Amino acid sequence: MADYRKMWEDLGMDVETHDQLCAVLPQAFGDVYLSQENRPEGMDYYNMVVADIHGIRPAELIEHQKKGGKVFGTFCVYVPDEIVFAADAIATGLCGGSQFWVPGGEKVLPTNTCPLIKASVGARLDRTCPFFRIADMYVGETTCDGKKKAWEILAEDVPVHVMNLPQMKRAKDVQAWAEEIEDFKKVVEEFTGNEITAEKLAESIKLINAKRAALERLYETRKNENIPISGSDALLISQIAFYDDPGRFTQMTNKLCDELEQRVKDGVSVFPAGTKRIMLTGTPLAIPNWKLHNIVETSGGAVVCEEMCTGTRYFERQTAETGTTVKEQIQALAERYMGINCACFTPNSGRVDDIIRLAKEYKADGIIDVNLKFCNLYDTEGYFVERAMKEAGIPVLGIETDYTDSDAQQLRTRVSAFIEMLNK
Amino acid sequence: MNYVGIDIGSTASKVAVRGEKEIYFVLPTGWSSKETTQIIKEKLKAEGVDVQSDNTKVVATGYGRIAVDFADYVITEITCHARGGREMAGDNLGIIDVGGQDTKVILVENGMVQDFLMNDKCSAGTGKFLEIMANRLGVTLKELFDMAQAGTVLPISSLCTVFAESEVINYIGEGRKREDIAAGVVDSVAAKVAQLSQRKNLPKRVILTGGLSHSEYFTKALSGKIGQTVEPTEKGRYAGALGAAILAEEKSK
Numbered sequence: 001m002a003d004y005r006k007m008w009e010d011l012g013m014d015v016e017t018h019d020q021l022c023a024v025l026p027q028a029f030g031d032v033y034l035s036q037e038n039r040p041e042g043m044d045y046y047n048m049v050v051a052d053i054h055g056i057r058p059a060e061l062i063e064h065q066k067k068g069g070k071v072f073g074t075f076c077v078y079v080p081d082e083i084v085f086a087a088d089a090i091a092t093g094l095c096g097g098s099q100f101w102v103p104g105g106e107k108v109l110p111t112n113t114c115p116l117i118k119a120s121v122g123a124r125l126d127r128t129c130p131f132f133r134i135a136d137m138y139v140g141e142t143t144c145d146g147k148k149k150a151w152e153i154l155a156e157d158v159p160v161h162v163m164n165l166p167q168m169k170r171a172k173d174v175q176a177w178a179e180e181i182e183d184f185k186k187v188v189e190e191f192t193g194n195e196i197t198a199e200k201l202a203e204s205i206k207l208i209n210a211k212r213a214a215l216e217r218l219y220e221t222r223k224n225e226n227i228p229i230s231g232s233d234a235l236l237i238s239q240i241a242f243y244d245d246p247g248r249f250t251q252m253t254n255k256l257c258d259e260l261e262q263r264v265k266d267g268v269s270v271f272p273a274g275t276k277r278i279m280l281t282g283t284p285l286a287i288p289n290w291k292l293h294n295i296v297e298t299s300g301g302a303v304v305c306e307e308m309c310t311g312t313r314y315f316e317r318q319t320a321e322t323g324t325t326v327k328e329q330i331q332a333l334a335e336r337y338m339g340i341n342c343a344c345f346t347p348n349s350g351r352v353d354d355i356i357r358l359a360k361e362y363k364a365d366g367i368i369d370v371n372l373k374f375c376n377l378y379d380t381e382g383y384f385v386e387r388a389m390k391e392a393g394i395p396v397l398g399i400e401t402d403y404t405d406s407d408a409q410q411l412r413t414r415v416s417a418f419i420e421m422l423n424k
Numbered sequence: 425m426n427y428v429g430i431d432i433g434s435t436a437s438k439v440a441v442r443g444e445k446e447i448y449f450v451l452p453t454g455w456s457s458k459e460t461t462q463i464i465k466e467k468l469k470a471e472g473v474d475v476q477s478d479n480t481k482v483v484a485t486g487y488g489r490i491a492v493d494f495a496d497y498v499i500t501e502i503t504c505h506a507r508g509g510r511e512m513a514g515d516n517l518g519i520i521d522v523g524g525q526d527t528k529v530i531l532v533e534n535g536m537v538q539d540f541l542m543n544d545k546c547s548a549g550t551g552k553f554l555e556i557m558a559n560r561l562g563v564t565l566k567e568l569f570d571m572a573q574a575g576t577v578l579p580i581s582s583l584c585t586v587f588a589e590s591e592v593i594n595y596i597g598e599g600r601k602r603e604d605i606a607a608g609v610v611d612s613v614a615a616k617v618a619q620l621s622q623r624k625n626l627p628k629r630v631i632l633t634g635g636l637s638h639s640e641y642f643t644k645a646l647s648g649k650i651g652q653t654v655e656p657t658e659k660g661r662y663a664g665a666l667g668a669a670i671l672a673e674e675k676s677k
């Protein structure tokens with residue numbers, strides 16, 4: 001591993017505290033990932049990315065800044081990366097997935113805030129994540145109440161642009177989102193000093209579409225009877241998609257897919273025949289939150305799909321590439337993004353339809369509905385999810401958890417009992 | 425052949441043997457599941473059951489199930505409780521198990537686990553809560569129940585064990601009757617267990633298992649809160665161990 005201390009110091013990070021994170025992450029990654037058997041060779045790339053997660057990519061972003069480029073940090077899959085890349089800027093996901101950052105967030109946020117928000121705020125204020133230091137501007141959205149207020153706190157420390165995401169999906173709401181994207185474009189243009197032309201935007205729409213297509217191709221291989229890649233590995237790829245260079249990510253993921261498709265042809269599976277197929281639904285699993293996948297896959301189950309923002313909500317559906325003017329392109333973006341079904345919308349019955357459809361496509365034997373503690377939206381929506389699954393005859397287990405490991409044993413009991421129930 | 429079910433709970437460990445021998449016993453889990461496991465092994469040996477012999481099949485269950493290093497199979501307490509409950513009350517039933525650490529609700533339909541639910545991390549509505557409150561009042565669990573029967577319920581409104589404890593301390597400070605406080609404590613556990621149970625559609629027949637399962641007083645309180653009869657069970661605390669022993673037999677066939 002190269003020495004990045006100097007870079008971290010230059011970023012104004014609290015390097016000593018950050019060292020504690022550096023000390024535990026390799027162990028955690030080794031326990032969950034490197035212990036798996038028969039992993040695809042193509043995973044080497046992602047192993048490397050994680051091993052130097054706070055080194056390689058941050059160094060690239062800094063390089064980009066040295067050449068005058070800007071970096072935007074985002075927190076939600078509704079925020080269109082296409083706009084950012086069209087201005088020769090880089091978008092990077094900034095969601096905190098580790099308990100390490102939570103106490104920092106709790107210094108300013110109520111305890112009953114979801115860990116994702118606490119970790120994200122903590123990572124910024126405690127200066128313990130290079131990505132949070134590097135981003136020149138954060139892009140927030142009006143999704144859940146916790147995030148709305150968190151932007152105000154973060155804005156005291158870093159420039160924040162908040163996009164006003166509608167909470168319903170009527171035609172006028174899609175229009176409103178198109179206008180928000182239009183405004184965002186102006187903000188990005190002003191901040192970067194680069195004009196977003198139709199040509200530029202067409203290019204970036206292609207770039208991001210290609211990335212989504214690669215992820216779709218990856219997930220497609222998991223629909224097979226023989227599962228060529230573990231759920232833990234697929235989750236890792238979904239998480240890395242948020243901050244890796246899109247072009248390289250697409251290339252590496254497609255390369256991995258070549259290998260996986262060959263595995264499918266050869267009938268190779270990373271799980272013994274008859275392993276129960278589990279689909280996870282619910283709140284996002286930000287890196288390095290691998291807890292549930294690890295529990296499921298070491299308790300006799302295989303995770304075959306994530307109906308999550310780190311999963312299908314991120315890559316399903318492409319943006320139409322037919323627009324020739326910026327206006328048409330923005331309209332296409334608005335329509336694509338408003339097709340995502342997040343619990344912050346009301347009503348959100350489209351999500352229940354998605355879950356039933358995905359459960360069939362991925363031949364799920366059971367569903368685990370995962371809720372990050374204190375996420376009121378997904379928790380409440382779980383009522384409809386569970387009821388619809390009952391009606392559809394798909395067994396479902398509801399789980400509420402946070403980033404700590406203190407409930408690992410209890411979760412293991414629940415998940416094992418669920419799998420025993422499916423095995424009957 | 426002997427089939428042994430060992431249920432290492434958070435407070436008590438239960439053992440059931442079926443086959444040539446018919447043995448039931450319970451002992452406190454203590455600090456270490458490993459040590460408890462050793463004691464169980466020796467106790468069984470003294471009764472003529474050698475867990476290491478080919479003539480004995482062992483299923484371990486419960487929160488400390490992993491510690492049973494001589495087990496032939498390890499199965500979760502949900503599956504074992506369901507199997508034990510069926511043996512006690514038939515193939516279609518609801519099982520409410522109030523354990524030392526967890527409270528669970530299991531729905532069994534045609535002999536299969538259809539659905540289940542466990543309480544979250546909080547200890548309200550579990551045996552732990554009762555234990556803490558009995559300690560506060562300076563009595564044993566049995567005395568707590570005896571006292572409660574002679575009292576009228578003092579409401580304990582908090583759902584959190586820590587806050588509920590301060591409510592109890594307040595009542596003690598105010599010089600309230602211990603019987604009334606005890607009645608309040610039992611009532612609050614019944615309320616919390618009922619709240620959990622009502623998240624599922626309970627079938628007609630519902631039994632109570634776990635350490636409180638023989639208490640008519642508690643099942644009555646619980647039935648009142650849920651609005652349907654919850655039957656006490658004589659050997660309810662052995663439901664998990666019994667289920668494990670039966671599964672040991674079924675698995676080895």
Ligand code: SF4
Pocket residue numbers: 075076077078143144283284309342343344
């Ligand atoms: S769960 Fe909703 S608010 Fe959170 S990242 Fe996903 S779409 Fe955005």
Ligand code: SF4
Pocket residue numbers: 114115116117143144145146147283284344372374375376377378
């Ligand atoms: S998980 Fe829920 S509470 Fe947390 S950021 Fe997402 S929508 Fe908000």
